[in-house]
Amino acid sequence: MSAAFRFEVLRSEPGGARLGRLTTPHGVVDTPAFMPVATHGTVKGLAPRELRELGATIVLSNAYHLAQRPGVETIRALGGLHAFMGWDGPILTDSGGFQAMSLGQLVHVDDAGVHYRSHVDGRAGRLTPEEAVAVQEGLGVDIAMSLDECVPAAAPPATVARAVGRTTEWAARGLGARSRAETALFGIVQGGLDPALRAESARALTALGFDGYAVGGLSVGEPPEATVRVAAATVTLLPAARPRYLMGVGTPRDLLRFAAMGYDLFDCVLPTRNARNGTLFTRQGKLMIRNAAHARDARPVEDGCPCYTCTRFSRGALRHLVLAREMLGAQLATLHNLHFYLHLMRELRAALAEGSFPARAAAAAGAWA
Amino acid sequence: MSAAFRFEVLRSEPGGARLGRLTTPHGVVDTPAFMPVATHGTVKGLAPRELRELGATIVLSNAYHLAQRPGVETIRALGGLHAFMGWDGPILTDSGGFQAMSLGQLVHVDDAGVHYRSHVDGRAGRLTPEEAVAVQEGLGVDIAMSLDECVPAAAPPATVARAVGRTTEWAARGLGARSRAETALFGIVQGGLDPALRAESARALTALGFDGYAVGGLSVGEPPEATVRVAAATVTLLPAARPRYLMGVGTPRDLLRFAAMGYDLFDCVLPTRNARNGTLFTRQGKLMIRNAAHARDARPVEDGCPCYTCTRFSRGALRHLVLAREMLGAQLATLHNLHFYLHLMRELRAALAEGSFPARAAAAAGAWA
Numbered sequence: 001m002s003a004a005f006r007f008e009v010l011r012s013e014p015g016g017a018r019l020g021r022l023t024t025p026h027g028v029v030d031t032p033a034f035m036p037v038a039t040h041g042t043v044k045g046l047a048p049r050e051l052r053e054l055g056a057t058i059v060l061s062n063a064y065h066l067a068q069r070p071g072v073e074t075i076r077a078l079g080g081l082h083a084f085m086g087w088d089g090p091i092l093t094d095s096g097g098f099q100a101m102s103l104g105q106l107v108h109v110d111d112a113g114v115h116y117r118s119h120v121d122g123r124a125g126r127l128t129p130e131e132a133v134a135v136q137e138g139l140g141v142d143i144a145m146s147l148d149e150c151v152p153a154a155a156p157p158a159t160v161a162r163a164v165g166r167t168t169e170w171a172a173r174g175l176g177a178r179s180r181a182e183t184a185l186f187g188i189v190q191g192g193l194d195p196a197l198r199a200e201s202a203r204a205l206t207a208l209g210f211d212g213y214a215v216g217g218l219s220v221g222e223p224p225e226a227t228v229r230v231a232a233a234t235v236t237l238l239p240a241a242r243p244r245y246l247m248g249v250g251t252p253r254d255l256l257r258f259a260a261m262g263y264d265l266f267d268c269v270l271p272t273r274n275a276r277n278g279t280l281f282t283r284q285g286k287l288m289i290r291n292a293a294h295a296r297d298a299r300p301v302e303d304g305c306p307c308y309t310c311t312r313f314s315r316g317a318l319r320h321l322v323l324a325r326e327m328l329g330a331q332l333a334t335l336h337n338l339h340f341y342l343h344l345m346r347e348l349r350a351a352l353a354e355g356s357f358p359a360r361a362a363a364a365a366g367a368w369a
Numbered sequence: 370m371s372a373a374f375r376f377e378v379l380r381s382e383p384g385g386a387r388l389g390r391l392t393t394p395h396g397v398v399d400t401p402a403f404m405p406v407a408t409h410g411t412v413k414g415l416a417p418r419e420l421r422e423l424g425a426t427i428v429l430s431n432a433y434h435l436a437q438r439p440g441v442e443t444i445r446a447l448g449g450l451h452a453f454m455g456w457d458g459p460i461l462t463d464s465g466g467f468q469a470m471s472l473g474q475l476v477h478v479d480d481a482g483v484h485y486r487s488h489v490d491g492r493a494g495r496l497t498p499e500e501a502v503a504v505q506e507g508l509g510v511d512i513a514m515s516l517d518e519c520v521p522a523a524a525p526p527a528t529v530a531r532a533v534g535r536t537t538e539w540a541a542r543g544l545g546a547r548s549r550a551e552t553a554l555f556g557i558v559q560g561g562l563d564p565a566l567r568a569e570s571a572r573a574l575t576a577l578g579f580d581g582y583a584v585g586g587l588s589v590g591e592p593p594e595a596t597v598r599v600a601a602a603t604v605t606l607l608p609a610a611r612p613r614y615l616m617g618v619g620t621p622r623d624l625l626r627f628a629a630m631g632y633d634l635f636d637c638v639l640p641t642r643n644a645r646n647g648t649l650f651t652r653q654g655k656l657m658i659r660n661a662a663h664a665r666d667a668r669p670v671e672d673g674c675p676c677y678t679c680t681r682f683s684r685g686a687l688r689h690l691v692l693a694r695e696m697l698g699a700q701l702a703t704l705h706n707l708h709f710y711l712h713l714m715r716e717l718r719a720a721l722a723e724g725s726f727p728a729r730a731a732a733a734a735g736a737w738a
Contacts, residue, residue, distance in 0.1 A: 042690060042697040048681065070664065070689040077665040078685040086681040295439065296446040312417065312455040316447040320439040321411060327696050328411040 005184045005211055007243050011352055016235065016262035019352035022243055024090040024142040025182045026082065027057065031243065031264035032352075034255065034345045035060040035092060036338055037272060040069070041085050044272055045331040046338070048087040054307075054335070055342045057089055060267040063136045063144070064096030064127065068120045072138045080140035090142040092265075095132040097148035097167075097188065097216065098248070109149055111166060129170035130177035137180040145214060146174045148188040153222035160192035163217075168204040175208055184211035186245060192217060193226050195233050202237035212243040215263075219248040228257065235261045252281065252344055252368035256361055259348055271341045275333035278322045281340040283366025287315075289333065294319045307339035308332075374553045374580055376612050380721055385604065385631035388721035391612055393459040393511040394551045395451060396426065400612065400633035401721075403624060403714045404429040404461060405707055406641060409438070410454050413641055414700040415707070417456040423676075423704070424711045426458055429636040432505045432513070433465030433496065437489045441507045449509035459511040461634075464501040466517035466536075466557065466585070467617070478518055480535060498539035499546035506549040514583060515543045517557040522591035529561035532586075537573040544577055553580035555614060561586060562595050564602050571606035581612040584632075588617040597626065604630045621650065621713055621737035625730055628717055640710045644702035647691045650709040652735025656684075658702065663688045676708035677701075 006023040020031040036043045036051060039062045043051060051059065066075060078084045081091055100107045100114045108115045113128035127135075129147040136144030147170045149163040167190045178185060187205035191197035205213060215234050218227050231246060238244050245265035246258050255266055271281060280287040282302040287294075289301070300310035301318065309318070309332040321329030347364035351357040362369035375392040389400035405412045405420060408431045412420060420428065435444060447453045450460055469476045469483040477484040482497035496504075498516040505513030516539045518532040536559045547554060556574035560566035574582060584603050587596045600615060607613050614634035615627050624635055640650060649656040651671040656663075658670070669679035670687065678687070678701040690698030713733050720729035731738035 040689075040693045040695055041686070042695050045696040045700075047677070047697060047700065049677070069693060070685070074665050074685060074689075078667050078683050083667075084683070084686045084689075086686070296443050298447050298452075308416070308418070314447050314453070316439070316443060317410070317453045317455070320409075320443075320453075324409045324438060326409055326411050327414040327699065328416060330696065331414075331416065331700075 004182045007212070007241065009240065013260075013352065013357055015260055017260045017352060017357055018240075018262055018264070019349055020243065020264050022264070024058075024184070026088060026090045026142050029057045029090055030349055032255070032259040032345060032348055033058060033265055034341050035265060035267040037267055037269050038085065038087075039065050041066060041081070043334070043338070044276065045327065045334045048085065050335060051087065051338075052089075054338050055346065056338070058142075059085075059087060059089070059091055061085070061091055061093050061141070062096070062099070063093040063132065063139060063141075064099045066093075066139065067096075067135050068118050068125075072135050075139055082140060092143035093136050093139060093141045093145065094247075095136065095145045095147045096127050097145075097150045101150045101152065101220070109166075111169070113147065113170070129174040133174045133177045133185065134179075137178070137183045141183055143184045143186060143212070146171045146185060146187050146210070148190055148216055150190065150217050150220070151192060153193065153220050153226075155192060157194065160190075160194060160197055163192075164190050164197050164201045167201065168208075171205055171210070172208055175210070186210055186212040186214050186243075188214045188216040188247070189234055189238070190217045191230075191234075193222055193230055195230070198230060198234045199237055202234055206237070206239055210242070212245060212265075213238045214245040214247050216247045218246070219250060231258055231263070232261055235263060252341070252365045255341070255344060256348065256358060256365055256369060259361075260358060271337035272334050275337045276330045278329075278333065280333055281337050281368075283364070283368075285367040289315060289319045289322055301336050302340075305336065305339065307336050309336040309339075373551045376581070376610065378609065382629075382721065382726055384629055386629045386721060386726055387609075387631055387633070388718055389612065389633050391633070393427075393553070395457060395459045395511050398426045398459055399718055401624070401628040401714060401717055402427060402634055403710050404634060404636040406636055406638050407454065407456075408434050410435060410450070412703070412707070413645065414696065414703045417454065419704060420456065420707075421458075423707050424715065425707070427511075428454075428456060428458070428460055430454070430460055430462050430510070431465070431468070432462040432501065432508060432510075433468045435462075435508065436465075436504050437487050437494075441504050444508055451509060461512035462505050462508060462510045462514065463616075464505065464514045464516045465496050466514075466519045470519045470521065470589070478535075480538070482516065482539070498542040502543045502546045502554065503548075506547070506552045510552055512553045512555060512581070515540045515554060515556050515579070517559055517585055519559065519586050519589070520561060522562065522589050522595075524561060526563065529559075529563060529566055532561075533559050533566050533570045536570065537577075540574055540579070541577055544579070555579055555581040555583050555612075557583045557585040557616070558603055558607070559586045560599075560603075562591055562599055564599070567599060567603045568606055571603055575606070575608055579611070581614060581634075582607045583614040583616050585616045587615070588619060588637075600627055600632070601630050604632060621710070621734045624710070624713060625717065625727060625734055625738060628730075629727060640706035641703050644706040645699045647688075647698075647702065649702055650706050650737075652733070652737070654736040658684060658688050658691055670705050671709075674705065674708065676705050678705040678708075
């Protein structure tokens with residue numbers, strides 16, 4: 001592991017769950033941890049000081065999007081991504097592999113890398129595994145992700161196998177291109193829903209030796225039981241001494257379930273995107289704030305919740321702000337949802353620390369457990 | 370003046386400017402004061418705790434808009450407008466007279482009141498002067514405005530004269546409809562650009578006796594020198610012992626100029642609306658953050674500005690957030706612009722307190738002075 005990084009497993013459960021501590025150049029991340037998503041350099045609607053208040057310790061951004069706009073050189077000129085975002089804690093960036101899939105016809109992938117038309121200005125661009133590392137190192141992030149080829153859940157077996165091979169080759173090329181000790185590099189296991197391909201991918205990547213390992217290509221349209229099966233089979237193939245990151249997952253239930261398997265890091269747009277649609281997370285489940293039933297409800301979104309939204313605003317007021325399309329509605333809903341997620345992770349870590357896992361975490365998750 | 374209110378003039382300049390203190394059921398407002406605009410129950414993009422941090426002491430909301438959505442009964446059920454907004458400081462509401470003008474063809478005005486089609490759901494509605502008072506008292510605001518008829522700058526003399534007559538009659542009817550000691554009522558002087566009509570309106574309203582007096586129907590399309598002429602002539606006709614509110618004004622220069630005449634309260638959408646368009650207020654003048662010149666500028670919007678935006682974000686970062694249409698861009702720009710306005714008012718009051726008016730205020734206004 002890069003000298004600027006350290007990962008310690010402080011406690012482990014027989015089932016695989018573990019309490020950990022990831023030390024980075026910009027601070028410590030207690031794991032299991034949820035990373036709020038700041039794709040374009042901001043968690044939508046929240047200032048960095050609000051993320052701190054919520055107890056976020058690390059955020060996820062996207063190197064592909066930032067390279068398109070405003071560009072890596074611009075961010076470097078402005079002091080690097082931390083200064084640019086106004087966030088002095090750890091940052092992990094995804095490299096662009098997932099975007100290559102989600103942007104669909106704008107993208108062509110071959111052995112050299114990803115060829116795309118910019119979603120911002122339509123210009124043709126290319127991203128090689130070496131460039132992906134250079135971009136993320138240029139941004140000055142704490143954790144960079146290898147460029148991977150991510151394929152949809154329904155991809156034919158030959159496509160999945162080819163993506164695994166490419167992802168391994170790209171991983172090796174990315175490793176060889178490293179030039180900055182303050183940026184850790186994680187490899188990404190692919191392999192779709194095929195256990196043999198997942199095992200092959202995990203073996204190849206661990207043989208190369210990364211600072212941490214991610215499992216990608218899940219939560220891309222497959223049935224939930226397939227996600228669980230593949231995630232469970234893959235986690236045992238990843239070195240226990242390195243952080244394990246399950247990408248793009250998930251619901252509060254998912255966080256409990258996959259932390260129980262031994263995953264340490266998570267990210268998902270669910271709490272923030274749902275907030276902007278007026279869907280709030282509570283221990284009782286989802287609360288759709290637009291529903292007329294909440295119009296004159298003076299209770300907070302969640303009784304007893306200490307977040308700013310719940311201590312200051314009624315359901316009725318939040319409903320009004322959302323229906324009136326006021327920014328503050330999205331801001332307050334985002335604040336609450338991230339509080340729910342980050343509180344859940346704190347309870348999960350406390351349960352692991354005191355030996356009450358999963359009971360204490362399940363209590364915090366309520367109906368989601 | 371209603372028992373729950375007190376207005377003291379602490380110091381006066383020979384030219385008319387005065388330092389004052391307005392006591393309301395929800396706290397004290399040091400004057401001259403600028404009221405951030407929270408039309409639909411929120412300053413767009415800012416939480417109430419941010420308004421407090423900026424030093425706002427009073428906000429302006431709009432009874433007409435809130436009566437349309439979510440409705441007065443809903444706000445009452447949720448504990449009144451203060452609880453609804455999450456703002457425990459003083460609130461002043463405009464009644465709807467200005468909306469009757471600005472919503473144009475959706476509105477018909479006769480002696481009975483304002484007849485409109487709701488901009489929210491298209492339903493026909495009516496607002497009489499008595500109802501305007503009832504609505505604002507129902508919201509529980511600290512300061513209500515009389516229903517007035519506001520006409521465009523280009524209105525023919527007969528229309529302006531009729532509006533003055535109606536505004537006086539409505540003012541009397543509104544006064545007669547009062548039922549709540551905790552809500553002060555201000556009358557609104559109309560009269561367009563005609564000094565005689567302005568004088569007639571001011572005389573009639575002061576004879577009725579209000580808790581404070583507003584000057585309306587300015588900043589509605591007339592040339593700036595006409596605004597100055599009418600505002601200067603009208604202020605001398607208003608009782609010195611009562612607060613004077615110049616509605617919908619203005620630029621930083623306007624605030625200095627009209628405070629110098631003896632106006633105490635101001636509101637304007639300029640700092641908040643401009644912020645959302647990427648126009649920032651600085652002592653050097655307007656800064657258009659979208660300009661390419663700012664792309665790699667690591668300086669804050671304004672050197673030395675202590676606001677969160679300027680202490681944490683570069684011009685380049687703010688430009689990116691605005692161009693990427695991220696909510697945070699509008700939020701940070703709004704924060705800075707309101708800081709500029711509220712800081713200017715603090716300096717203006719300090720200048721009045723220490724006898725250095727207008728020099729100290731002019732220094733804070735910079736190029737705007």
